[in-house]
Amino acid sequence: MEGQRYVVFLFPSVSYALKAEKILKAAGIAHKLIPVPRHISSDCGVCLRTAEDRQQDVERELLGKVEWDMVVLL
Amino acid sequence: MPLDPLNNPIIYFDNAATSWPKPAAMMAAMINYNEMIGGSPGRSGHQRSLDAGRIILETREALAELFGCDDSLRIAFTKNATEALNIALSGILNPGDHVITSSMEHNSVMRPLRYLESQGVQLSVVSCSGDGRLDPADVLAAIRPHTRLLVVTHASNVTGTIQPIADLGKIARSHGILFCVDAAQTGGALPINVDEMAVDLLAFSGHKSLFGPQGTGGLYVREGLEKQLRPLMMGGTGSRSEFEGQPDFMPDKFESGTPNTIGLAGLGAGVRFVLAEGVEAIRCKEEHLTSRFIEGIAALPGVTVYGPPDAASRTAVVSFNIAGVSPSEAALELDERFGILCRPGLHCAPTAHRTIGTFSHGTIRFGFGYFNKDEEISLALKAIQYLAGGDTAKQENAD
Numbered sequence: 001m002e003g004q005r006y007v008v009f010l011f012p013s014v015s016y017a018l019k020a021e022k023i024l025k026a027a028g029i030a031h032k033l034i035p036v037p038r039h040i041s042s043d044c045g046v047c048l049r050t051a052e053d054r055q056q057d058v059e060r061e062l063l064g065k066v067e068w069d070m071v072v073l074l
Numbered sequence: 075m076p077l078d079p080l081n082n083p084i085i086y087f088d089n090a091a092t093s094w095p096k097p098a099a100m101m102a103a104m105i106n107y108n109e110m111i112g113g114s115p116g117r118s119g120h121q122r123s124l125d126a127g128r129i130i131l132e133t134r135e136a137l138a139e140l141f142g143c144d145d146s147l148r149i150a151f152t153k154n155a156t157e158a159l160n161i162a163l164s165g166i167l168n169p170g171d172h173v174i175t176s177s178m179e180h181n182s183v184m185r186p187l188r189y190l191e192s193q194g195v196q197l198s199v200v201s202c203s204g205d206g207r208l209d210p211a212d213v214l215a216a217i218r219p220h221t222r223l224l225v226v227t228h229a230s231n232v233t234g235t236i237q238p239i240a241d242l243g244k245i246a247r248s249h250g251i252l253f254c255v256d257a258a259q260t261g262g263a264l265p266i267n268v269d270e271m272a273v274d275l276l277a278f279s280g281h282k283s284l285f286g287p288q289g290t291g292g293l294y295v296r297e298g299l300e301k302q303l304r305p306l307m308m309g310g311t312g313s314r315s316e317f318e319g320q321p322d323f324m325p326d327k328f329e330s331g332t333p334n335t336i337g338l339a340g341l342g343a344g345v346r347f348v349l350a351e352g353v354e355a356i357r358c359k360e361e362h363l364t365s366r367f368i369e370g371i372a373a374l375p376g377v378t379v380y381g382p383p384d385a386a387s388r389t390a391v392v393s394f395n396i397a398g399v400s401p402s403e404a405a406l407e408l409d410e411r412f413g414i415l416c417r418p419g420l421h422c423a424p425t426a427h428r429t430i431g432t433f434s435h436g437t438i439r440f441g442f443g444y445f446n447k448d449e450e451i452s453l454a455l456k457a458i459q460y461l462a463g464g465d466t467a468k469q470e471n472a473d
Binding site for chain 1: 134147313314
């Protein structure tokens with residue numbers, strides 16, 4: 001989508017990424033599990049991509065339920 | 075009635091060892107994983123790998139729901155409850171620590187503890203009553219300034235005696251002692267809530283009342299405790315791959331190597347079956363079967379039943395003896411003549427048999443399950459009556 005900017009949430013391991021995926025699916029927030037882009041260093045090989053303008057919504061959904069390491073703008 | 079390969083009807087009364095039959099969904103889940111998925115969870119990022127990871131997550135979530143835990147990542151999967159107990163005990167205890175346990179424990183608690191004792195851990199084994207009950211007051215009396223851990227079975231695999239876990243949890247928590255519960259016999263069979271019971275470590279078996287396949291089990295670890303808990307194994311976890319140090323977070327710290335994904339797919343289906351039926355409904359049926367059986371054999375001369383007299387105080391496990399017949403002879407006769415499958419002997423719990431006075435003779439153990447039927451209980455009572463019948467029985471045995 002032209003102009004769409006994404007952020008990726010990085011996690012300690014795939015178990016965390018999958019748990020976050022489940023939470024976002026239930027919350028109806030668009031997301032995709034993708035391999036971590038080459039230029040980003042991460043503890044686990046997959047990360048969760050969401051629209052930049054939904055970052056705060058995602059953080060609110062995940063807070064207290066699943067830990068994430070950091071959020072990186074793509 | 076199920077048939078064995080020779081077409082003899084069989085009555086499966088060994089659910090305390092492993093449950094059978096399993097709900098149809100268990101095998102369906104395993105076949106589905108094998109045919110449609112097959113990926114290695116948590117390693118590659120492709121669809122099948124992620125799908126495998128999702129299956130395992132769902133199994134974790136179902137167990138978290140069952141045990142009243144709000145974070146499914148607190149649960150690490152192991153190959154059985156024994157491995158989980160070994161992680162808990164060897165992982166937390168150091169030389170100089172004091173640990174308290176009961177005299178009704180399975181060898182999967184006693185053997186690690188005796189080994190740790192030889193390495194400088196102090197061990198107190200609190201005696202239970204003749205019917206297997208642990209009195210919390212006796213545990214209280216055993217506490218010392220350097221007591222680190224209390225480890226107790228939720229229910230005995232020999233007598234079925236249910237221990238007062240919630241009371242013990244309160245005592246442990248109020249004294250700053252960690253509380254480990256061996257739930258091998260009770261996961262799926264009795265209500266368990268790790269918060270209400272103040273449990274810090276819960277070891278569970280996947281292949282008994284959780285209706286998963288053998289090769290599954292796990293350990294719940296209270297938030298934060300994983301930092302002090304040493305793993306039994308270290309290795310590849312699919313996380314922190316640039317580092318050669320073991321991850322220090324749940325569940326990866328205790329899940330090195332490829333998991334038993336197909337088994338965990340089956341376990342997930344088993345746990346969802348338990349949640350759908352409801353632990354209360356399962357308990358109700360098992361208690362009914364146990365109650366009928368206990369009442370029935372109480373009326374038979376020459377038969378001794380061990381453990382609490384009421385079914386409400388025990389899981390669906392009954393140990394008994396028939397006068398003049400050794401447990402192994404009785405079990406063989408029950409198998410060959412009546413198709414009743416059970417376990418004789420010491421049940422990997424010599425200390426429990428010492429407690430109830432059956433060491434080293436042992437007992438016959440029936441372990442009923444959710445899929446057993448009233449008519450099977452009736453048949454079993456007739457069979458035991460026959461075996462207890464004295465001379466007539468012995469003559470026929472000699473044929």
